Amino acid sequence: MTEQKKFRLVILFAVVLTALVILQNVAKEYFMADLEGYLTRRLYYERTISKKGLSGQKGMHWREQE
Amino acid sequence: MKKHRILIGLIAVLSLGVGYILSPEKAVDERIFLRDLAPEIQFSEKKGSPLLYSSDAGIVAFNSHDIAPEIRGYAGPVKLLVAMDSSGRITGLRILEHRETKNYVQYMETSQYLSQFIGKSVHDPIEVGNDIDGISRATVSVNALAKTAGDASRIVASQAFGIAVQTKERASGSAAWLWYLLTFLAALGSYFATLRSKKLLRLRDITMAAGIVVIGLYLSTPFSVLHVFNLALLRPSASLLWYLIMASTALSVVLAGRFYCGWLCPFGALSEFIARLPFRKWGMSHKMDDRWRNAKYIFFGLAMLAVFLGRRSDFGNYETYVTLFSFSGNYLAWTLVGLSLAANLRVERFWCRYLCPVAALTGLLCRKTVGYRSRQDCPMANKPDPLIAECIRCNRCYTGTGETT
Amino acid sequence: MSKRVLCELCPTECQLDNYQIGGCRTRINKDGVLLSLVYGKPCAVAVDPIEKKPFFHFLPATTAFSIATAGCVLGCKFCQNWQISQANPEETRNQDLPPEDVVRQAAYYGCRSITYTYTEPTVFYEYMFDTARIARKMNIRNTMHSCGYIKEKPLRLLAKYLDAADIDLKAFTEDFYSRICGGRLKPVLDSLVALKQEGVWLEITNLVIPTLNDDMKTIREMCRWIVKNLGPEVPIHFSRFFPHYRLKDLPPTPPETVLLARNTALEAGIKYAYIGNVRGEAENTYCPQCRKLLIERIGYMVNQNRLNNGRCKTCGTTVAGVWQ
Structure with a gap:
């Protein structure tokens, strides 16, 4: 690999990283927290609750869902 | 360079304007709460950094979400309006907005519950289970409420009143501004001395080391585009140090272009010292070098866009020196720091040349100067007769002919 | 993310x-x-x-098949069953007992009723509802001991199959409910009225906690509300508090306070007021007319029952309750 090519790799990686950092700054505010919460809950359900043999009986409703 | 200037200037004006129009800050709503919080006090407009309503009575009020937006309850941030006196004592507190399950937090919202925050000082723990009562079934929400109140108050107390509280905030003692001023003046003096005599070039190594120690490690306040973003959002800080950094950097740009980068910036210094280690540098064409150097302008523009549109200066927080010297950042930011430092072994001043937004900003603003022709040992590895925006004024190649045009 | x-079951109305x-x-x-x-x-x-639930005017001296699952709609700091009420269902040791089996076992053990109790039956509403329907067909009665923190529609639907309910009226101030229990008083009062309207036999339990809800003025107010809205024949059990869960720093309720509360209730016009967790004559049922002893109890044990077809043997006064 030529030195130019090595450099191009390094700078590409750095540029992508920088872009990700800025993107994450913004994403954190607008939807990452929701996603994180969902993943945490989902993982807890899949790893813990679903293995305990609990029931999955449909809950009752008394008026139309919103 | 002219093209760059026009484009970046356009982005700045447009995004600032659009962001202002779309501004989610409901200043009017806060006003109503403010009257409720302290009816007898006349508050100013919300301004500064930290964003505050100030008053003649010495009492300040703030929206906790402007100060500590990262704390979250069950379903999002719990936004508070807090009034605090100059001794760091909370004099009033209201909940502005939250998305917690309504029926859990009914008691949390009562003035009876919130009254326990009144009179608490920033030196108190302000912690559920310690000096704040918990509420059955609303644990997460109440924890978020107390943490929001405590953290935001501490940040305001330390930044607005200079009260030393136990947080991870920088060590901004009363002498901080003096240290900065001395370092700056010493560096500027050395700069002018080396313009006259090449024998003194070694002075720059000393000021760079001072930059690392004083500006980086001790004060943890390298000049950052966040300073400028905050200024553009009309949120200047209340601290003397902040004004000094802004003013001295502005002055140095007028006098000596990117002098800050070459003589004071702790990250630049660190990069340059690493680059001096005996590793052979990669060769590359000027064309390719020039192309990638444009990246810093693109990122600066993007960050500015995000910051001004969202009116949140922390959206533009990607600078490696901020991460490194404030010692806070996520794994992505730290990877960028590591990569940027390691790359100096093979590419001189890697971060400064390609990515640094301060380099972009000061480069765009600096005046034309003749006499910098570049040479073999240029710390920026500039090509012969480089753009002045790429010169960090180390004065090695300075020919002494014609100061400015 | 879908x-x-x-959830429309309880007044918390969680948006999930x-x-x-x-x-x-x-x-x-x-x-x-x-x-x-x-x-x-x-x-x-x-x-x-059944006296343990406590039901004093409902099939005395019979047994109740009692079930509970983990969880609760409230989070009272004094909870006596917090190990299961404040636990997640994935943390407790659970049996596999479908509704049919509950009824089958109740019949097997000779229980006249099934009680949904211990934690908060509202949280296992569907389970309770299905079990109650089957039990009704098998001529086994359904009772619940609940905090009454449930919305009106599910409560009225359930009431069709419910024979008796013992509702914990934990205090008579919104402040107590929000601060100590994480709920509200109003929905509980609404539930009491709804149950009365649906013809469910009602008893009320009030745990008297020192300093928190032992103010006799408030207790009098509560009793007057009961007399006015539910009638004087609703039995009230004033229970003695013992330090539990997150209220360990309070002393147990002095027996005199519980007795005082009972007297306050009687003065307010309540016909049947009892004490709980304290032994004494105030555990017995007396004829509201001639004051003769009708049912003598020691703790959950019935020593003698002198009721005749729900009437006082001496004066013939009808005593409200479900006796058959």
Whole structure:
């Protein structure tokens, strides 16, 4: 690999990283927290609750869902 | 360079304007709460950094979400309006907005519950289970409420009143501004001395080391585009140090272009010292070098866009020196720091040349100067007769002919 | 990430995001469908005397087949069953007991009734509802001991199959409910009225906690409300508090306070006021007319029952309750 090519790799990686950092700054505010919460809950359900043999009986409703 | 200037200037004006129009800050709503919080006090407009309503009575009020937006309850941030006196004592507190399950937090919202925050000082723990009562079934929400109140108050107390509280905030003692001023003046003096005599070039190594120690490690306040973003959002800080950094950097740009980068910036210094280690540098064409150097302008523009549109200066927080010297950042930011430092072994001043937004900003603003022709040992590895925006004024190649045009 | 679900069971009205579990710990939104995690999964199953529930005017000296699952719609700091009420269903040791088996076992043990109790039956509403329907067909009565923190529609639907309810009226101030229990008083009062209207036999339990709800003025107010809205024949049990869960720093209630509360109730026009967790004559039922002893109890034990077809043997006054 030529030195130019090595450099191009390094700078590409750095540029992508920088872009990700800025993107994450913004994403954190607008939807990452929701996603994180969902993943945490989902993982807890899949790893813990679903293995305990609990029931999955449909809950009752008394008026139309919103 | 002219093209760059026009484009970046356009982005700045447009995004600032659009962001202002779309501004989610409901200043009017806060006003109503403010009257409720302290009816007898006349508050100013919300301004500064930290964003505050100030008053003649010495009492300040703030929206906790402007100060500590990262704390979250069950379903999002719990936004508070807090009034605090100059001794760091909370004099009033209201909940502005939250998305917690309504029926859990009914008691949390009562003035009876919130009254326990009144009179608490920033030196108190302000912690559920310690000096704040918990509420059955609303644990997460109440924890978020107390943490929001405590953290935001501490940040305001330390930044607005200079009260030393136990947080991870920088060590901004009363002498901080003096240290900065001395370092700056010493560096500027050395700069002018080396313009006259090449024998003194070694002075720059000393000021760079001072930059690392004083500006980086001790004060943890390298000049950052966040300073400028905050200024553009009309949120200047209340601290003397902040004004000094802004003013001295502005002055140095007028006098000596990117002098800050070459003589004071702790990250630049660190990069340059690493680059001096005996590793052979990669060769590359000027064309390719020039192309990638444009990246810093693109990122600066993007960050500015995000910051001004969202009116949140922390959206533009990607600078490696901020991460490194404030010692806070996520794994992505730290990877960028590591990569940027390691790359100096093979590419001189890697971060400064390609990515640094301060380099972009000061480069765009600096005046034309003749006499910098570049040479073999240029710390920026500039090509012969480089753009002045790429010169960090180390004065090695300075020919002494014609100061400015 | 799929849609939110509103749980309409209790007045908390949790808005659940996908895979979020409600405050009751037992109901989850799984991809837009609300599921009960505890249907047919009781963590406590026992045969108790009905007096333990406490029901004093409902089939005295019979046994009740009692079940409970983990979870609760409230979070009272004084909870006596907090190990299961404030536990997640995935943390408790649960049995596999579908509704048919509950009724079958109740019959097997000779229980005249099934009681949904210990924690908070509202959280296993579907399980309770289905069991109650089957039990009704098998001529086994259904009773519940609940905090009454449930919305009106599910309560009225359940009431069709419910024979008796013992509702914990934990205090008579909104402040107590929000501060100590994490709920509200109003929905509980609404539930009491609804149960009365639906013709469910009602008894009320009030745990008297020193300094928190032992103010006699408030107790008098509460009793007057009961007399006015539910009638004077609703029995009230004033129970003695023992330090539990998060209220360990309070002393047990002095027996005199509990007795004083009972007297306050009697003065306010309540016909049948009892004490709980304290031994004494105030555990007995007396004829409201001639003051003669009708049912003598020691703790959960009935020593003698001198009622004749729900009437006082001496003066013939009818004593409200379900006696057959």
